[in-house]
Amino acid sequence: MEVFVQTLVAGVLKGGLYALIGIGMTLIMGVMGIINLAHGQMMMVAMYLTYVLFHYLGIDPYMALFVSMPSLFLLGMFIQRFLLNPLMKVESILPENQVLMTVGIAMVLTEIARFIFTSNYLSVQTSYSTKAWYVGEISFSAALCVAFAFAALLSAGLFGFLVKTDLGRSIRAVSQDNEAAQLMGIDSERIKIITMGIGAALVAAAGTLLLPIYYLFPDIGGPFTRKAFVITILGGLGSTVGAIFGGVTLGLAEAFGATYIGMDYEDMVGLIIFILVLLFLPGGFKRLTKV
Amino acid sequence: MKNHLGPLAFLLVLIAFPLAVRDPYYQHLMILVLMWVAIGSGWNLIAGFTGQVSFGDAAFFGTGAYTAGLLAHKLGMSAWWGLGLGGIFAVIIAFPFGWICFRLRGAYFALATLALNEVMRHTATIWESLTEGMVGILIMQTFVSKIPYYYIALAIAVVSLISVQVVMSSRWGYYFVSIREDQDAAESIGIDTHYYKMVSLCLAAYLTGLAGSLYMNYMGFIDPTIVFSLHDISIMAILVGIVGGVGTVYGPAVGAFIMVAVSEVFRTGGFGLLEKLTAATGSPVMVLVTKYIKEAHVLTFGLLVIFVILFLPNGVVGGWRKSRRSH
Numbered sequence: 189m190e191v192f193v194q195t196l197v198a199g200v201l202k203g204g205l206y207a208l209i210g211i212g213m214t215l216i217m218g219v220m221g222i223i224n225l226a227h228g229q230m231m232m233v234a235m236y237l238t239y240v241l242f243h244y245l246g247i248d249p250y251m252a253l254f255v256s257m258p259s260l261f262l263l264g265m266f267i268q269r270f271l272l273n274p275l276m277k278v279e280s281i282l283p284e285n286q287v288l289m290t291v292g293i294a295m296v297l298t299e300i301a302r303f304i305f306t307s308n309y310l311s312v313q314t315s316y317s318t319k320a321w322y323v324g325e326i327s328f329s330a331a332l333c334v335a336f337a338f339a340a341l342l343s344a345g346l347f348g349f350l351v352k353t354d355l356g357r358s359i360r361a362v363s364q365d366n367e368a369a370q371l372m373g374i375d376s377e378r379i380k381i382i383t384m385g386i387g388a389a390l391v392a393a394a395g396t397l398l399l400p401i402y403y404l405f406p407d408i409g410g411p412f413t414r415k416a417f418v419i420t421i422l423g424g425l426g427s428t429v430g431a432i433f434g435g436v437t438l439g440l441a442e443a444f445g446a447t448y449i450g451m452d453y454e455d456m457v458g459l460i461i462f463i464l465v466l467l468f469l470p471g472g473f474k475r476l477t478k479v
Numbered sequence: 480m481k482n483h484l485g486p487l488a489f490l491l492v493l494i495a496f497p498l499a500v501r502d503p504y505y506q507h508l509m510i511l512v513l514m515w516v517a518i519g520s521g522w523n524l525i526a527g528f529t530g531q532v533s534f535g536d537a538a539f540f541g542t543g544a545y546t547a548g549l550l551a552h553k554l555g556m557s558a559w560w561g562l563g564l565g566g567i568f569a570v571i572i573a574f575p576f577g578w579i580c581f582r583l584r585g586a587y588f589a590l591a592t593l594a595l596n597e598v599m600r601h602t603a604t605i606w607e608s609l610t611e612g613m614v615g616i617l618i619m620q621t622f623v624s625k626i627p628y629y630y631i632a633l634a635i636a637v638v639s640l641i642s643v644q645v646v647m648s649s650r651w652g653y654y655f656v657s658i659r660e661d662q663d664a665a666e667s668i669g670i671d672t673h674y675y676k677m678v679s680l681c682l683a684a685y686l687t688g689l690a691g692s693l694y695m696n697y698m699g700f701i702d703p704t705i706v707f708s709l710h711d712i713s714i715m716a717i718l719v720g721i722v723g724g725v726g727t728v729y730g731p732a733v734g735a736f737i738m739v740a741v742s743e744v745f746r747t748g749g750f751g752l753l754e755k756l757t758a759a760t761g762s763p764v765m766v767l768v769t770k771y772i773k774e775a776h777v778l779t780f781g782l783l784v785i786f787v788i789l790f791l792p793n794g795v796v797g798g799w800r801k802s803r804r805s806h
Binding site for chain 2: 221222223271275278285287289292293294295298336365410414417425452455456459462463466467468
């Protein structure tokens with residue numbers, strides 16, 4: 189029973205971070221209509237930024253959030269402005285050009301990181317990296333709890349932004365119907381640039397929060413990109429609420445898979461869920477909740 | 480017939496190639512080019528003509544390679560049986576996959592192929608009792624000389640080009656293109672889109688699996704990270720297709736040549752030219768440049784993806800046709 193509850197706790201806490209990754213992806217998905225296959229790699233860039241700040245300047249990873257999020261916001265805007273938006277005007281046979289472009293960006297980001305930092309595993313050791321709180325026999329990793337709290341805070345903030353502000357409404361409008369939004373006087377190219385920036389900033393937050401309890405190497409982006417699209421498919425494409433459920437579900441599934449089936453299968457679990465969702469619940473949780 | 484004169488002349492050159500060029504290194508490169516012609520043709524059939532972009536060609540390639548490898552390794556048969564069976568096993572993987580995933584459209588189908596790629600790689604890694612996992616499979620190559628492999632690869636490349644040509648000038652070809660252009664419209668005029676997408680996928684998987692079993696026979700060693708590689712196989716297949724020309728029969732042949740040449744130039748530092756320059760000039764700058772260029776071959780690959788999509792979205796063959804038409 190303790191193993192079960194412990195797994196449950198670990199899964200939910202990890203799921204909070206996954207939700208943060210998934211929300212960024214689903215926002216981009218909704219507004220741009222593409223899957224951003226460089227999502228995990230943007231997270232990797234944020235993690236290296238955090239590492240550099242900690243290692244050379246001694247800045248705490250939680251303070252580094254204030255650097256990594258704006259930096260990735262700019263990187264995301266740059267990518268959208270100069271690499272993805274021009275593609276809309278290029279006449280080509282295949283409409284998947286933009287997705288392929290994100291694959292190219294992902295490769296370039298990974299290799300630049302390998303160039304600078306080599307392929308070695310790096311980690312950030314803080315005083316709270318291995319600290320844990322105990323409730324009975326169940327341990328709560330301190331870093332994961334803080335990360336979960338941050339993730340909840342950021343998601344709540346994002347919801348406020350999307351629902352209350354003018355810019356947030358414009359983003360939702362473009363995601364619902366791009367052409368209609370343009371007719372209402374919304375500059376959809378600008379909205380796309382901003383959305384990409386927000387998505388990148390969210391995944392940057394996830395990366396920075398994850399670093400104290402994780403390790404870092406250039407190829408870490410790939411697995412997280414895959415997790416992100418599993419979450420997005422699971423939650424329903426373009427659905428922010430769905431992404432939160434999707435993230436927590438994936439966290440739980442991975443935790444239970446690792447505990448009860450075997451560590452080798454942790455990565456497989458996500459892909460199996462992906463296929464099961466396609467088979468039995470195309471449209472994801474969005475179809476059940478209609479949000 | 481007139482349209483085929485150019486390719487036929489080129490085929491004669493290719494037949495004479497190993498007799499003229501004795502250097503095994505260049506023969507090796509040409510074998511790779513011919514293998515990529517087959518993979519590129521497969522990708523072009525499902526993605527370029529039918530419009531269902533695949534990000535997971537490595538799944539079929541690896542299946543073909545493992546079929547050949549396991550026949551030799553587990554059953555003690557000749558790995559050449561794999562040439563017959565590799566493509567068939569790739570189709571056996573492709574069939575249920577397509578059945579399920581063709582309900583997805585566009586980018587989501589592309590994602591599903593990516594997932595298939597990952598599932599196959601994980602399976603090959605974890606299922607050690609069958610595939611030996613990360614240890615890989617090593618078989619003895621049949622021939623010492625590269626020339627027999629060259630002609631087999633040439634035959635496979637020619638067969639794939641001819642089959643694409645035949646399919647695309649038949650009724651099926653028009654169905655494929657109509658699905659790419661507008662699936663709903665195709666459905667509404669009575670084309671069973673699901674069925675024809677399956678046909679296209681299975682043909683593509685067969686060609687890719689065939690190339691995979693050739694790879695096993697030729698290289699003699701495979702492991703999951705080599706044959707199920709996302710970057711080295713799946714993305715390379717897309718590049719071969721796009722650089723050459725999406726939706727053109729001979730595009731993949733041109734693309735394969737360019738892509739193998741480009742990746743080889745960077746992998747070897749300009750065929751060792753940079754090293755010679757370094758030795759000649761003796762400057763430490765050149766040593767650094769050579770080292771970085773060799774290290775950066777994946778980076779250049781990524782940059783190439785970006786530039787090709789931005790500036791050459793319809794490839795060399797497609798772009799050339801277009802510019803000729805506009806004059």
